[in-house]
Amino acid sequence: MKAFVLDHATSVKGALHSLKQGGVAIAGGTNLVDLMKLQVVAPDRVISLRRTELGDITADGEGLNIGALVTNADCAADMRVRGNWPLLAKAILAGASPQLRNRATTGGNLCQRTRCGYFYDTTQACNKRDPGSGCAARNGFNRIHAVLGTSDSCIATYPGDMAIAMLALDAVVLVEGAAGAREIPIAAFHRTPGDDPSRDNVLEAGELITGVRLPAPTGGVQIYRKVRDRASYAFALVSLALDLTMEEGRIARCALAFGGLGTVPWRDPAVEQVLIGETPNPALFAKAAEVLLMDAQGFGKNDFKIPLVARALAATLNEATRTGRA
Ligand SMILES: Cc1cc2nc3c(=O)[nH]c(=O)nc-3n(C[C@H](O)[C@H](O)[C@H](O)COP(=O)(O)OP(=O)(O)OC[C@H]3O[C@@H](n4cnc5c(N)ncnc54)[C@H](O)[C@@H]3O)c2cc1C
Ligand code: SF4
Numbered sequence: 111m112k113a114f115v116l117d118h119a120t121s122v123k124g125a126l127h128s129l130k131q132g133g134v135a136i137a138g139g140t141n142l143v144d145l146m147k148l149q150v151v152a153p154d155r156v157i158s159l160r161r162t163e164l165g166d167i168t169a170d171g172e173g174l175n176i177g178a179l180v181t182n183a184d185c186a187a188d189m190r191v192r193g194n195w196p197l198l199a200k201a202i203l204a205g206a207s208p209q210l211r212n213r214a215t216t217g218g219n220l221c222q223r224t225r226c227g228y229f230y231d232t233t234q235a236c237n238k239r240d241p242g243s244g245c246a247a248r249n250g251f252n253r254i255h256a257v258l259g260t261s262d263s264c265i266a267t268y269p270g271d272m273a274i275a276m277l278a279l280d281a282v283v284l285v286e287g288a289a290g291a292r293e294i295p296i297a298a299f300h301r302t303p304g305d306d307p308s309r310d311n312v313l314e315a316g317e318l319i320t321g322v323r324l325p326a327p328t329g330g331v332q333i334y335r336k337v338r339d340r341a342s343y344a345f346a347l348v349s350l351a352l353d354l355t356m357e358e359g360r361i362a363r364c365a366l367a368f369g370g371l372g373t374v375p376w377r378d379p380a381v382e383q384v385l386i387g388e389t390p391n392p393a394l395f396a397k398a399a400e401v402l403l404m405d406a407q408g409f410g411k412n413d414f415k416i417p418l419v420a421r422a423l424a425a426t427l428n429e430a431t432r433t434g435r436a
Pocket of ligand 1: 178222
């Protein structure tokens with residue numbers, strides 16, 4: 111690992127001041143330290159956020175404000191989260207391992223880098239790591255890669271679970287930088303690769319996530335379904351976060367987000383529009399999958415994700431609408 115200076119910020123203000131001098135922020139370090147060991151990133155300065163004031167979960171009107179330093183373990187164990195936003199707790203607990211969740215933070219989880227193997231191997235062409243070098247995954251081993259939102263430059267997935275639930279829950283990412291504070295709906299936070307895959311999200315240089323705000327609970331049936339190679343400690347091949355309300359036998363409200371499928375956490379309002387107002391049935395679920403996958407493109411080894419997500423969607427909708435009817 112390249113030698114670096116470690117700076118412990120004791121406040122957000124101090125961290126922002128430090129970041130102005132250059133360097134990268136570190137929170138739990140569960141992703142960044144691996145990237146540094148592999149020389150995928152090699153910063154001269156690392157600014158630790160762990161002593162800043164971002165470690166609390168606080169009420170925000172009828173919603174909840176989760177500080178950027180709240181660990182995944184603490185967030186999933188919080189009684190307010192478990193009671194009112196169970197989708198979030200379920201998604202977090204479907205990710206990583208207990209040890210990692212004890213260390214990983216809300217801000218770090220949102221900013222975690224892709225798990226594309228070529229990104230982590232500095233001998234390989236990768237536009238995300240080394241812009242202009244090419245994309246070894248396109249014609250390579252692309253089993254875990256995206257089928258939606260890809261570009262000629264990059265086909266990597268955003269790998270996390272927590273953000274998929276937050277997307278279905280209409281969370282808002284709270285950000286601070288030298289120019290002040292701003293709020294970004296999570297649907298607008300991650301970037302599809304386009305012709306610049308090096309930037310995963312819309313944070314500007316020197317900006318920090320300070321927290322995530324969850325809006326008032328919906329009271330819907332909430333399901334997180336994660337399809338993966340092992341039953342635990344594995345990233346999603348595809349995942350679904352669903353928050354659905356039934357009224358008089360029809361789907362009255364439905365929020366549906368997907369992981370492992372797109373280059374960003376994926377939500378398509380057209381899919382929800384197919385479902386809302388309808389009586390649940392297999393043909394309706396198939397139609398929703400058809401709309402979702404209209405522009406899907408496989409790259410060989412990941413072609414299986416297309417029928418897989420259609421089946422996972424049908425199973426999840428079936429489970430939720432039966433629960434919602436009960
Ligand atoms: C073996 C393994 C298995 C895993 N399995 C899963 C899984 O199944 N599902 C899943 O979702 N995740 C999984 N993860 C990923 C894990 O959840 C992330 O590594 C973790 O959430 C990152 O959080 P962190 O606080 O450690 O971030 P760090 O490693 O500290 O930082 C990650 C990135 O975020 C940036 N950052 C951190 N905090 C902020 C902030 N407040 N503002 C702006 N930028 C910030 C850093 O600069 C860095 O670029 C796994 C990780 C490992 C190692
Ligand atoms: S898919 Fe993206 S991250 Fe993977 S090799 Fe291609 S450019 Fe790099």
